[in-house]
Amino acid sequence: MKTAAVDTIQRARRAAALARMDSVVSPQDGLVAMREILAQLLGCEQFALLAMDATRTRLSLVAAHGVDPAxxxxxxxxxxxxxxxxxxxxxxIAGRSSRLGASADEDALSAAIPIRDGGQVAGVLALFRLLPHKRGFVAGDADLFDVLSERGAIALAVRSASSHPAAQTPSSPPQPAAASRIRAVYLYPGDVFVSDAPAELSAVVGSCVALCLWDERLRFGGMSHYLLPASPLGRAPSLRFGSAAIPALIGSLERLGSRKDDLRAKLFGGAAVNAPSAAKVDPMLGQQNVEIGRRLLAEAGISILAEDVGGTAGRKLTFRTDDGSAQVKVIGAA
Incomplete structure (x- = not known):
C-alpha cells in the first residue's frame, strides 16, 4: 500500500516536472527542460527525441544524447x-510492455513515450539505459511520462541534432544576448566548470548536489554537479560521483592559482525527490551526497558559507563566479 510519504514524494516530483516545463520559453529551452527531467527525476541520461514527418510514416531525429545519432x-x-x-x-515501458517486434537497436530501450501536440502524436521520446542508481521504473514515473508526453511538443521544433550541436553539449543551453558580458553556463550531472572570467552557472538539483566554490582573494570560482556520492568498487571514477567531482573542482581552481585557504563553499541539493520506494532507490541518497560533500570539504580545510539541502523538493540555482553570490528557487514543493 502506498504510504503518505511516498505519495508526497511522487506529487513533488510531478510538480517539479510541471513547473519546469511550464517555464519553457523556446524549443531549445524545451529540450534542456526535458533533459533535466530525465536526468534528475527519471534517472536517465541516454535518450533520443524523434519527430513525426509530414507523411506520418516516418520519424526523424531531433536530438540525441548518449546514443549514436546515426x-x-x-x-x-x-x-x-x-x-x-x-x-x-x-x-x-520495459518490464511492463511486450518487447515483441523490437528492432535490433532497441535492446537497451527502457521506454518510448509518444509526444502529443493537440491530441495527435507528433513524435516519440526514446529512453535507453538508466543511471546506476535507477534499477527500473516505478509507479510514480508514469506521472512524469505524462508530463513529458503532454508538454514536450515544443522541443520537437529543434529540428536536427546535427544542425543544433548545442542540443548534445552538456554545458550549452540557450545563451543570453551577445551584448551581455556574463557567460551563462548550465551544468548537468557529471559537469564541473571553473572560470576566472565572470560567469553565471546554473543547475537543477534533486537528490544530486551542486557544490559552488569561490576564491575570495582572486574573486573567481566554479561549480560541480554530482549525481552519486562515490563510485562502486571496480567501477572507473567519474565526475558523476562526488568522490571524483569535488577533488576535480578543487584541482581545477588550484590550477588557476587558487589556494584552499581562500576557497569558500556553498552546497545545494540532496533532496529525497528520487526515492519513491526504499526497495528501488536508497531514500538516503540525497543525504549521502550532502555528507560526502561536507566530508571532503572538511578534509580540504574549506569552510562552508551556506547550505540549502535536504527536504523533498528540487531546487534551481544560479551562482556567480565573480562575486560568489547564489540564488536558489525551490521547485515542486509539496
Missing part, C-alpha cells in the same frame, strides 16, 4: 518499439 536518424513507424509507440500513441 542509428536514430530516420525510422519507419511500422518498425520496432519506438515506431509502435508513434503508431499506437501508447508508451512502451
Amino acid at each position: 542509428g536514430m536518424k530516420s525510422r519507419a513507424i511500422s518498425e520496432g518499439l519506438i515506431g509502435r509507440a508513434a503508431r499506437r500513441g501508447e508508451p512502451f
Whole structure:
C-alpha cells in the first residue's frame, strides 16, 4: 500500500516536472527542460527525441544524447518499439510492455513515450539505459511520462541534432544576448566548470548536489554537479560521483592559482525527490551526497558559507563566479 510519504514524494516530483516545463520559453529551452527531467527525476541520461514527418510514416531525429545519432536518424513507424509507440500513441515501458517486434537497436530501450501536440502524436521520446542508481521504473514515473508526453511538443521544433550541436553539449543551453558580458553556463550531472572570467552557472538539483566554490582573494570560482556520492568498487571514477567531482573542482581552481585557504563553499541539493520506494532507490541518497560533500570539504580545510539541502523538493540555482553570490528557487514543493 502506498504510504503518505511516498505519495508526497511522487506529487513533488510531478510538480517539479510541471513547473519546469511550464517555464519553457523556446524549443531549445524545451529540450534542456526535458533533459533535466530525465536526468534528475527519471534517472536517465541516454535518450533520443524523434519527430513525426509530414507523411506520418516516418520519424526523424531531433536530438540525441548518449546514443549514436546515426542509428536514430530516420525510422519507419511500422518498425520496432519506438515506431509502435508513434503508431499506437501508447508508451512502451520495459518490464511492463511486450518487447515483441523490437528492432535490433532497441535492446537497451527502457521506454518510448509518444509526444502529443493537440491530441495527435507528433513524435516519440526514446529512453535507453538508466543511471546506476535507477534499477527500473516505478509507479510514480508514469506521472512524469505524462508530463513529458503532454508538454514536450515544443522541443520537437529543434529540428536536427546535427544542425543544433548545442542540443548534445552538456554545458550549452540557450545563451543570453551577445551584448551581455556574463557567460551563462548550465551544468548537468557529471559537469564541473571553473572560470576566472565572470560567469553565471546554473543547475537543477534533486537528490544530486551542486557544490559552488569561490576564491575570495582572486574573486573567481566554479561549480560541480554530482549525481552519486562515490563510485562502486571496480567501477572507473567519474565526475558523476562526488568522490571524483569535488577533488576535480578543487584541482581545477588550484590550477588557476587558487589556494584552499581562500576557497569558500556553498552546497545545494540532496533532496529525497528520487526515492519513491526504499526497495528501488536508497531514500538516503540525497543525504549521502550532502555528507560526502561536507566530508571532503572538511578534509580540504574549506569552510562552508551556506547550505540549502535536504527536504523533498528540487531546487534551481544560479551562482556567480565573480562575486560568489547564489540564488536558489525551490521547485515542486509539496
